[in-house]
Amino acid sequence: FRFKDSLAEDLRRADLVISHAGAGSCLETLEKGKPLAVVINEKLMNNHQLELAKRLHRGGHVLCCNCSTLVETLQSMDLSTLKPFPPGQPEKFALFLDKVVGFQ
Amino acid sequence: AGGHTTEILRLLSCLSESYSPRHYIFADSDKMSEAKIRSFEQKRAETFSNSQFTLDRIPRSREVRQSWTSSVVTSLYSILYSLPLTYRLKPDLILCNGPGTCVPVCICALLLGLLGIKRAIIVYVESICRVETLSLSGKILYYFSDYFIVQWPDLKEKYPKSVYLGRIV
Numbered sequence: 001f002r003f004k005d006s007l008a009e010d011l012r013r014a015d016l017v018i019s020h021a022g023a024g025s026c027l028e029t030l031e032k033g034k035p036l037a038v039v040i041n042e043k044l045m046n047n048h049q050l051e052l053a054k055r056l057h058r059g060g061h062v063l064c065c066n067c068s069t070l071v072e073t074l075q076s077m078d079l080s081t082l083k084p085f086p087p088g089q090p091e092k093f094a095l096f097l098d099k100v101v102g103f104q
Numbered sequence: 105a106g107g108h109t110t111e112i113l114r115l116l117s118c119l120s121e122s123y124s125p126r127h128y129i130f131a132d133s134d135k136m137s138e139a140k141i142r143s144f145e146q147k148r149a150e151t152f153s154n155s156q157f158t159l160d161r162i163p164r165s166r167e168v169r170q171s172w173t174s175s176v177v178t179s180l181y182s183i184l185y186s187l188p189l190t191y192r193l194k195p196d197l198i199l200c201n202g203p204g205t206c207v208p209v210c211i212c213a214l215l216l217g218l219l220g221i222k223r224a225i226i227v228y229v230e231s232i233c234r235v236e237t238l239s240l241s242g243k244i245l246y247y248f249s250d251y252f253i254v255q256w257p258d259l260k261e262k263y264p265k266s267v268y269l270g271r272i273v
Contacts, residue, residue, distance in 0.1 A: 023233040024107050051235040055256070088232065088255070088271035094118035096269055100225065100251060101197060103122050 008032075016079070018070070021053035030061060030085040037063040037077070039070055061085040108203040109137040111231055113144045114273040115201065125156035127193050129186075131164035131205045162186050165204040166240075182208040187215070194222040201229045202241045214248060229253040230266075232273050238263070 011017065011032050018037045019025040029036045038053050057064040060083040065073040098104060109130070116126070126145075130137045138159060149155040165182040166175045182205075190212035198213055200206030210226055217223040228249040230242045235256045238246065246252050252266045260268035 022107075023231070024110065027232065048233055048237065048239070051237065052233045055235045088114070088273045090114050090116075090118040090272050092269045093115050093229070093253075093272040094120070096253075096267070097119065097123075097199075097227065100227065103120065 018074075021049045023049065023052050026052065026056060026062065030056070031087045033084060035063070035079045035082055036061075037065065037070075037073060040064060040066050042066070056085065059083065059085070107233070108201055108231065109134075109140050111229075111273045112199070112201045113140060115199065115229060116144070121152045121154065123197070124154070125158065127158045127160065127195065129160050129162060129189070129205065129209055131203065132161040133164050134161075160189055162189065162205060162208065165208055179204075179208065183211050186212045190216060191221070195224045198224050198226045199229070200226075200241075200245070202231045202234075202239045204241060207241050207244055210245060210248060225250050227251045227253070229272070230255065230259065232256075232271060234259065236262075 007028065011029060011034060014034055016035050016037065017029045018039060019029060021038050021040050026036060026038060038056070040050065040053055042050065053062070053064060056062045060081065062082065063073055063077055116123075128137075128141050130141075141157075141159065145155060145157050162185055163178070163182050165179040170178070186208040190209055194216070195213065198206075198210060200210065206228075210228075213222075213224040213226060226245070226249040228242065228245045228251070230238060230253065232255045234242065234254070236258050238259065242252075246263060246265070252263070253272070254260055254263065254266045254268055255271050255273070257268060260266055
């Protein structure tokens with residue numbers, strides 16, 4: 001398929017997700033606790049997409065590779081080494097904003 | 105636009121109903137944000153009975169990688185366009201998270217403040233995608249916002265006046 005409104009259902013059923021380094025794709029997958037292999041295409045990507053992918057990789061949250069190393073990465077991967085990436089906490093933002101605005 | 109809309113709706117998800125009415129402003133070229141916003145507000149209306157919100161579109165100030173000189177022209181146009189809208193809304197609080205769309209509105213709000221018409225609190229939340237560098241909107245609004253929130257410690261180090269609350273989306 002080319003575009004779906006939501007990948008939530010596909011994500012739920014997946015055992016492994018292979019994705020480009022788009023932030024939405026990465027974060028949505030990680031939130032659902034699915035293992036993620038990020039494929040980086042440095043020629044195509046904006047520099048800032050790379051920032052998040054690199055950080056996630058450094059933190060041990062995702063597998064990282066490029067198009068040519070994808071197969072070898074999948075063959076030798078050990079998903080148990082991946083660390084969970086807990087979702088963000090908008091409650092902290094709400095607390096902060098309440099103080100800023102004076103609702104307490 | 106796109107990821108920005110998703111992020112900002114997450115930021116709004118825990119806000120109390122005191123933050124009302126909510127005025128959403130997005131780019132005229134944006135096809136998907138309206139649906140996401142309506143869906144968010146619809147869900148919200150299930151919990152809070154008096155949910156009020158409006159939607160407004162403004163011309164996009166700058167396309168990705170648009171040249172510097174043409175960006176100045178399109179940005180000026182967006183600012184002029186946004187002025188009557190900002191004046192009409194007279195917001196108490198502006199919450200933005202990085203699309204080019206937010207800069208003209210903030211500039212108009214600053215102008216209204218300088219003219220003594222209405223002083224808005226400007227809160228900017230840089231996108232979670234920004235780990236090491238700020239977006240262009242961020243670089244501009246770092247100096248003009250009242251509160252500048254970043255979501256990674258590297259940025260807090262580079263931009264000491266920013267606020268770091270951890271990951272909030």
